[in-house]
Amino acid sequence: MSTVTARPGPKRELLTLAIFALAILTMPIWLAPIGAGYPDILQKFAIFGIFAIGFNILFGFAGYLSFGHAAFLGAGSYAAVWAFKLFSLNAVFAIVFAIAVAGIFSLVIGYVSLRRSGIYFSILTLAFAQMSYNLAYSVLTPITNGETGLQLSGGDPRVLDRALFVTTSRLQPPDLFGIALQGWSGFYFCAVLLVIAFYVSMRIRHSAFGLTLLAIKSNQRRMGFTGFSAKPYLLTAFVISGMYAGLAGALLATTDPLAGADRMQWTASGEVVLMTILGGVGTLLGPVIGAALIKYLEQIFSSFNEALLHRTFDFLPGAADDVVTAIFAPFVGEGWQLTLGLMFMAIVIFLPGGIMEGVRRIAGASRRQRTGSSAAAREVGRRIPAE
Amino acid sequence: MSIKLEWSRRRFLTTSAALGAGLAAPHVFVRNAWSQDKVFCNNPTGGTVTLGFNVPQSGPYADEGADELRAFQLAVKHLNGEGDGGMIPTFKPSSLKGNGILGKKVAFVTGDTQTKSDAARASAKRMVEADKAIMISGGSSSGVAVAVQSLCQDMGVIFMTGLTHSNDTTGKDKRRYGFRHFFNAYMSGVALGPVLAEEYGKDRKAYHLTADYTWGWTQEESMKNATEAQGWQTVQTVRTPLGAGDFSQYLTPVLNSGADVLILNHYGGDMVNSLRQAVTQFDMKSKQVNGKNFEIVVPLFSELMAEGAGAAAKGILGTANWDWKLDNAATKAFAKSFGTEYGRPPSQAAHTCYAQTLLYANAVEMAGTFYPPEVIKALEDFEFDGLGNGPTLYRGADHQCFKDVLVVRGKEEPANQFDLMEVVKIVPRDTVTYDASIFGGELGPAEVKGCAA
Numbered sequence: 146m147s148t149v150t151a152r153p154g155p156k157r158e159l160l161t162l163a164i165f166a167l168a169i170l171t172m173p174i175w176l177a178p179i180g181a182g183y184p185d186i187l188q189k190f191a192i193f194g195i196f197a198i199g200f201n202i203l204f205g206f207a208g209y210l211s212f213g214h215a216a217f218l219g220a221g222s223y224a225a226v227w228a229f230k231l232f233s234l235n236a237v238f239a240i241v242f243a244i245a246v247a248g249i250f251s252l253v254i255g256y257v258s259l260r261r262s263g264i265y266f267s268i269l270t271l272a273f274a275q276m277s278y279n280l281a282y283s284v285l286t287p288i289t290n291g292e293t294g295l296q297l298s299g300g301d302p303r304v305l306d307r308a309l310f311v312t313t314s315r316l317q318p319p320d321l322f323g324i325a326l327q328g329w330s331g332f333y334f335c336a337v338l339l340v341i342a343f344y345v346s347m348r349i350r351h352s353a354f355g356l357t358l359l360a361i362k363s364n365q366r367r368m369g370f371t372g373f374s375a376k377p378y379l380l381t382a383f384v385i386s387g388m389y390a391g392l393a394g395a396l397l398a399t400t401d402p403l404a405g406a407d408r409m410q411w412t413a414s415g416e417v418v419l420m421t422i423l424g425g426v427g428t429l430l431g432p433v434i435g436a437a438l439i440k441y442l443e444q445i446f447s448s449f450n451e452a453l454l455h456r457t458f459d460f461l462p463g464a465a466d467d468v469v470t471a472i473f474a475p476f477v478g479e480g481w482q483l484t485l486g487l488m489f490m491a492i493v494i495f496l497p498g499g500i501m502e503g504v505r506r507i508a509g510a511s512r513r514q515r516t517g518s519s520a521a522a523r524e525v526g527r528r529i530p531a532e
Numbered sequence: 533m534s535i536k537l538e539w540s541r542r543r544f545l546t547t548s549a550a551l552g553a554g555l556a557a558p559h560v561f562v563r564n565a566w567s568q569d570k571v572f573c574n575n576p577t578g579g580t581v582t583l584g585f586n587v588p589q590s591g592p593y594a595d596e597g598a599d600e601l602r603a604f605q606l607a608v609k610h611l612n613g614e615g616d617g618g619m620i621p622t623f624k625p626s627s628l629k630g631n632g633i634l635g636k637k638v639a640f641v642t643g644d645t646q647t648k649s650d651a652a653r654a655s656a657k658r659m660v661e662a663d664k665a666i667m668i669s670g671g672s673s674s675g676v677a678v679a680v681q682s683l684c685q686d687m688g689v690i691f692m693t694g695l696t697h698s699n700d701t702t703g704k705d706k707r708r709y710g711f712r713h714f715f716n717a718y719m720s721g722v723a724l725g726p727v728l729a730e731e732y733g734k735d736r737k738a739y740h741l742t743a744d745y746t747w748g749w750t751q752e753e754s755m756k757n758a759t760e761a762q763g764w765q766t767v768q769t770v771r772t773p774l775g776a777g778d779f780s781q782y783l784t785p786v787l788n789s790g791a792d793v794l795i796l797n798h799y800g801g802d803m804v805n806s807l808r809q810a811v812t813q814f815d816m817k818s819k820q821v822n823g824k825n826f827e828i829v830v831p832l833f834s835e836l837m838a839e840g841a842g843a844a845a846k847g848i849l850g851t852a853n854w855d856w857k858l859d860n861a862a863t864k865a866f867a868k869s870f871g872t873e874y875g876r877p878p879s880q881a882a883h884t885c886y887a888q889t890l891l892y893a894n895a896v897e898m899a900g901t902f903y904p905p906e907v908i909k910a911l912e913d914f915e916f917d918g919l920g921n922g923p924t925l926y927r928g929a930d931h932q933c934f935k936d937v938l939v940v941r942g943k944e945e946p947a948n949q950f951d952l953m954e955v956v957k958i959v960p961r962d963t964v965t966y967d968a969s970i971f972g973g974e975l976g977p978a979e980v981k982g983c984a985a
Contacts, residue, residue, distance in 0.1 A: 216534075279773065285746040292675040292745035292774075293700065294649045296682055299974070318686060327686075328661075329981070338542055401657075405649035441652070444658055447589070447644040479589035479644060494795035 154463040161244050165430070166340045169207025170333070179445075183196050184328045185400075186444050190437040195298045195342045197432030199389020202346060204418070205427035206355060207382045208362030209259075209346065212267045212414050213274025216254070219409030221247040226295045226404045229238040229319055232307035236334070240395045247391020248384055257503060260428060262365065274414050281406040294405035301322060339433070343387060347429055349385070358382055362427075370452040378433070396419035401425045419485075423492055425501030442485050449477035458462035570873050572903055573982040574686040581636040581823035581902070582641065582888070583608070584659030586670040586680065587882065592775060592801045593672040595836050596881045600694050601642060602874050603882035610869075611638045611692040618869040622862035622918035623890060627897035634896060635796040641665060647672065648901065656680050660687050660983055666902055667692060667892050669885060674698030674747040679771055681710035688982020690904055692888035695881040697799070698747040699754065701961055702932035703971025705902065707905065708978050711911055711931045714884045717751040718966060720831045720851040721758030723937040723959035729762035732793065736764045739791035741782055741806060743798050744771040751797045754833050754880045759795075767791040772802070776862035779806040782813050792821040793828045803830060804840035812842035833877050833940050845942035845952065852938045854883045854920055855955055863920040877950045891926070905978040923961065929968035931975070937964050946950045 153161075170188065178183050181190075196218060203209050224246035258269040281289040289295055297318075318327055326334050349355045361368055361375045366377055400405050407413070420439050425431025428498035454470040454477065461469060477485045496502045560769065576582070582861040585604040589599035610618045615632035620628050632638050633759040641663040643655030652836055660666040668684055669692040671677045677696035684691035685707040693701060693712045697720070698822040701714050728736075742748040748771070756766050767789050772782050783806070786794055794816065798806050810828055812814045830837075833850025853893075856867040866886065870878040878886070891911065901904035912928030921935040946952050 150687075180662065183658065183662040184662050185654060189654065194900060257668075281770065283773070292747070293678045293705065294675065296679075296705075357696060401683070403649065403653065403682070405675070405679065407648040409649055410648075447655070448641060448658065450642050479594070480641070482590065483646070 153351065157350070161347065162340070164274055165343055168227055171330070172336070173329070176307050179518070181441055183444060184332045186440060187332045189440045190433075190458045191332065191339040191422065192393050192400070193417075193440055194339050194433040195335075195396070196390055196393035197417055197424070197436040198339075198342050198346045198429075199386040199393070200208055200417045201289070201386075201421050201427070201429075201432040202349060202358075202389065203382050203386040206362065207379055208381060209383070210267045210418070211258075211264070211270040211383075211386075212276075212411070213254070213270035213272070214390050214417050215387070215409050215411070215413035216274040216277040216369070217251050217390035218249045218394040218413065219277065219398070219404070219406065220250045221391030221396075222398045222404035222408055223281070223295060223397035224391070226297065226402060227288075228287070229297055229303075229398070229402060231299040231304065233303060234307075234317060234319045236395075236399045238305070238318050239319065239399065240392065243395030243398070244388045247394065248388045251384050251387025252283070252380070253391075255380050255387065259379050260384060268381050271411060271414065274409060275411055278406055278409040281409055289406060292406065294353075296430075297402045305452065305520065317429040318402055324407050327359075327401075332353035333456045335396050335400065338392065342392070349457065350429060354378065354381070360387035360409050362509045410474075412527035419489060421499075421501055423489060425499030428499070428501040431499050431501040438500070439485065442481050446477050446484055447479070451478070453477075535828065536684065543683055551961045565974060568951040570903055574660065575955065576636055576664075576902060579636055580639045581633050582659075582663055582665045582891075583638060583640045584619050584656065584663065584668040584670075584954050585640055585664030586645050586652060588642045588670055588672045588676075589642075589644040593647050593695075595694055595840075596672040596800070596834075596879070597645075597670075598861075599671065599836070599879045600884040602699070603870070603886040604640065605668065606870060607886045608638045608640050608874055609808075611889070611893050616865075616869050619862045619866045619886070619890065619919055620694070620847065621917065622865055623646050623894070624918050626894055626918075628879050628890065628894050629897070633893045634900070634902070636972035638893070645671060645676050645680075648678060649675055652676040652680050653683050653813055654744045656683055656782045657687075660689050665670060668693040669892070671696060671887050672881065673834065674701055674746065677710075677712075678705045678746075681705065681707045683899045684708045684975055686982070688904055689898055690907060694888070697751070699750040699971055700746055700973075701839075702930045705977055706930050706973045707974040708931075709980075711888070711891075711926065713888050713926075713933045715851075715853045715935070715937055716932070717747070717831070719937050719964040720751070720967075721754035722964050723853050724755070724829070724831055724849070724956075725758030725762050725908070727939045727957055728759060728793075728829065729764075731849065733824070734763040736824070737767045737785050737791045737822070738793045738795050739767050739789055740763050740769040740795045740797060741779070741786075742771050743774055743802055745774055748797050748874070750838045752795075755795055755797065757966060761972055764793075765983060766822075771799070772806070773804065773923050777805060779809050781811065782806075783810055783816075784843075786810075787816065787821065787826070788815065789925075790822070791823050793827045793829060797831060798893070799832055800837065801840070803832075803837050807841045807848070808844045823825050829911055830928065832943075833953065834881070835952055836881070839949070841942075848942040849956070850940055850954070852940045854884075855882045855938055855940065855953060857922065857953075857957065858938075860920065860922065862918045866920060877888060883920060887921075889914075890919065904982075908978050925961075927968060930971075930973075934961050936961050 173182050173189050200214050203211055213264045221243040224243040225239040228242040232238055253272045258266055320326055324330055357378050420435035424435025451474050454473055458466045458469045463510055539611045587600045588594055594884050609615045610620050614630050633805050641659055648733035658667050667690045671694045674696045678701055681691050691710045695714055697716055699718050720961050740751040740752050752769055770782055816826050828848055830848050830850040833852050838845040867877050867899050895907045895910040896902055898910040911926050914926045917923045924933050924935040937959045938955050940953045941956050943952055
């Protein structure tokens with residue numbers, strides 16, 4: 146594998162992007178049969194996809210595991226809601242503002258945390274995130290409205306809207322130049338941003354900067370011996386991924402104008418780590434798949450109850466129906482986290498490269514079957530890793 | 533070239549008939565649409581109507597959530613005319629017929645709030661967008677209730693809150709689409725103050741430990757005002773983080789602070805932990821301060837928490853919305869029905885959720901439509917009885933229920949594992965009624981575009 150860095154040409158990049166965009170924008174159609182064809186969950190797929198893609202730039206490309214990324218998600222949300230309250234209900238302004246705030250916030254935290262690497266870096270980020278959470282939850286209540294969460298209200302100043310004589314009614318959700326951003330239009334808005342975020346991440350991955358990050362991941366010490374200072378690159382990656390989180394946070398606030406402190410909790414930070422690992426660390430597509438999978442489990446599995454199981458298995462004879470229902474019941478409803486845990490264990494043990502590794506293995510196997518072993522060997526030689 | 537048009541009589545008739553049918557068809561649809569109601573979110577069209585029950589199934593309030601879900605399932609059964617009917621026969625004035633709601637069979641969907649605002653809102657949105665729920669109910673903390681309530685206002689779906697005790701829910705964060713049957717921190721303070729003065733005297737010094745979030749603060753404020761009105765002094769108020777687990781660092785200074793009463797503004801797991809530590813680890817109840825017995829007060833008390841705290845809850849004073857041992861026909865009917873179904877008495881969280889479901893169904897029957905603005909009108913200023921709390925008013929100005937409040941005490945000699953609290957005093961409704969304007973906030977409009985737009 147001498148050509149680890151085999152860079153796909155722009156044509157191939159555009160093809161990947163086109164397929165990705167098509168798959169994302171048609172989600173309402175092909176996800177409907179499994180009960181995920183409604184706007185809110187698809188918005189969440191897109192938003193957490195953006196969050197995970199950004200996280201992957203730091204964790205997947207540079208190999209730095211941040212356990213505090215939810216802090217930037219939360220900061221982005223708060224910034225966006227404040228932008229709605231103070232300046233304008235237009236989403237563009239709030240999103241730019243939130244990305245800027247999250248960028249500055251991640252610059253500060255990244256500057257301190259990146260003085261260490263490995264587990265110490267992870268612990269530092271975790272500590273900062275937990276600190277932010279506690280601040281948001283109680284100390285900073287005048288800014289964050291504490292446990293109840295920050296909401297829009299009729300009496301907000303909205304100086305820009307007032308100055309431009311845009312009439313906004315008292316209680317109105319954010320919009321994009323007059324297009325409401327809830328429901329389906331909200332999903333398409335998030336989906337377009339997800340496609341852009343994916344493209345940017347692909348460009349980063351295939352750029353000299355992305356290459357540097359990969360080199361740092363493979364052996365930072367050797368980079369240091371060659372006289373190469375890794376820190377500016379790492380800090381840049383940290384800030385970029387923080388800005389991705391800020392964008393995701395702003396979108397959460399746009400589609401549902403409320404920012405709560407539990408968005409910053411360590412469980413939320415852990416969730417994005419799970420998403421990335423489940424999907425495939427370092428791959429471009431993996432984090433998006435992982436994000437969708439976790440959100441699907443959280444939303445749909447948690448809504449199954451025993452009555453529904455009985456209905457599903459009622460083709461079985463009486464006793465068997467009860468037995469099968471009893472077997473499945475602990476894994477749905479309140480047991481969705483158990484299912485998630487088992488799935489996570491299975492993937493980490495059998496597919497360390499995440500779902501994307503599974504996809505690659507299946508694709509590789511079918512290709513071998515089709516073209517015979519000599520062609521497969523050639524394929525392996527040409528294979529571009531981790532995509 | 534000439535085009536030959538030949539119209540036979542038969543062809544003329546079929547063509548005109550087809551044309552007529554084609555032209556009439558849209559009008560038929562329009563008429564049907566018109567004869568139904570106005571366009572609104574999730575107007576139930578089939579033979580069933582779906583309610584969404586959004587409760588914490590994981591996290592610190594999972595016990596309450598499980599009990600709420602039991603109550604919801606029971607309420608749906610009774611509304612559909614199955615089982616013994618529970619409180620439906622005792623509820624009056626009632627328009628419930630025991631054949632579902634407006635003749636439609638009641639179905640329900642459930643979801644996990646995880647006691648987090650985001651998760652609760654996502655779950656509620658799924659119920660509205662995917663499951664077409666016409667009403668959302670449940671919730672076991674004020675933060676979640678406030679968050680879901682404002683979402684329901686935006687989507688045009690009625691929200692019947694479950695267990696939420698903060699003043700804000702029907703105070704500064706009240707909404708036109710949100711309704712609360714449970715009592716609040718203000719009422720707890722007003723009810724508890726005189727009893728505390730009676731039991732422990734008017735010359736007392738209180739030390740507050742308060743859960744550091746919205747509910748804790750409103751409760752602390754209400755308790756401070758109520759006890760100071762009785763002549764008590766407040767020595768200190770200390771905020772504790774939610775879910776602290778170990779409260780010893782907050783309890784250590786209490787006995788040397790000069791205070792002779794400890795008021796624990798905690799709920800759920802926090803209250804169980806802080807109370808147990810205060811009683812067992814610090815042995816506060818056998819101490820003497822200022823020549824008086826040291827006392828502990830838990831303003832919001834519940835059977836589930838008394839169960840968790842065990843012996844530590846004995847003799848502790850607090851308030852409750854309802855208790856299954858109350859001596860009235862409705863309470864007995866409900867406790868019997870719930871006990872037969874699940875083999876345990878209902879908690880106050882279960883009771884309020886059951887009552888809310890019945891109240892919603894009844895309001896729809898009264899309005900004769902599911903159209904939310906009409907249902908809201910039916911609920912506002914609705915005066916009823918027979919749901920276990922005596923005569924109750926759903927005040928229109930803030931959507932808060934006004935009814936008697938119970939002052940309870942942890943039983944010294946429990947007869948069994950469910951017999952943990954005794955009712956000390958029933959504080960009448962007039963005493964705990966307050967002016968709706970004192971907390972501010974505005975309800976917002978009844979007509980919203982909601983999810984139908």
